[in-house]
Amino acid sequence: MPELPEVETVCRYLREGRPDQPPVIGRTIRNVEINWERSIAFPDADIFRRKIVGQKISQIGRRGKYLILKLDSDTLLVHLRMSGDLYVRQPHMPDGPYDRVVFLLDQELKLVFEDSRKFGRIWLVDNPAEVVGNLGPEPLGEEFTPSSLYTLLQSRHRQLKPLLLDQSFIAGLGNIYTDEALHAARLHPLTLSDTLRPEDAERLWAAIRQALQAAIRRNGTSIDWIYRGGDYQKYLRVYQRTGDPCPNCGTPIERIVVGQRGTHICPTCQKLL
DNA sequence: CACGAGACCTGTTCGC
């Protein structure tokens, strides 16, 4: 499900609430149900339970695709991977078949980690850098500039798409927004990173920021039945639009495979340099 | 260092 815009949306719902979901800030974790132990990456499930019970959630943030919940004395990190979701369930709402970890809060509220494919992971650590310390820059942050991207691209000799998906290069891009950004920047996904000129890097920089910001404004992209809310899928230019006309030139969008990931390009607009 | 394959999982869709 989630890339940066979807995680940002989940983060905002947890922090600020939404019509069917009260905010989670300030609530105390009274107990935890762990229905799939491997969802807990660290520490072991019994230690996790013992440490987390009684702690209050004081802040909620995001780094790359990680949700970061500050507790009284530890930090809870959640990565939703492919099919995860994290949201508050009210007493009248039924349990679901994919509830992997359920945090029981005050007032019969539950913070539910739902994850059909079981790829998602949760950490409870003293220092969040233990988990997110190796991430690359935040693409919407101030330190990410056209020239910093150009320098980073020059420092590697890799195909653009796998490089943009590498979270230690830039944090937060996934398959959807990488395809969207490369198309908007008119760059072929197999282009080698150190062949870009400064103006190519600047176009890519702008395309990445634009795609992420526009998707956040639409509350993210909903492709499966799993994700509730966002509607950026209506505005996708190439992702899962194989055969549809390119919004720039009308050429049918093609699907190729790059680094074992389905990849969507316009063969006219995105020429290999 | 760069790259490809395989693993981890379950559910849906596609093709015959």
Add this chain to the structure above:
DNA sequence: TGCGAACAGGTCTCGT
């Protein structure tokens, strides 16, 4: 209709 293959928003590990 049925059934296996292919595919899905992610990341890690291993071998070359």
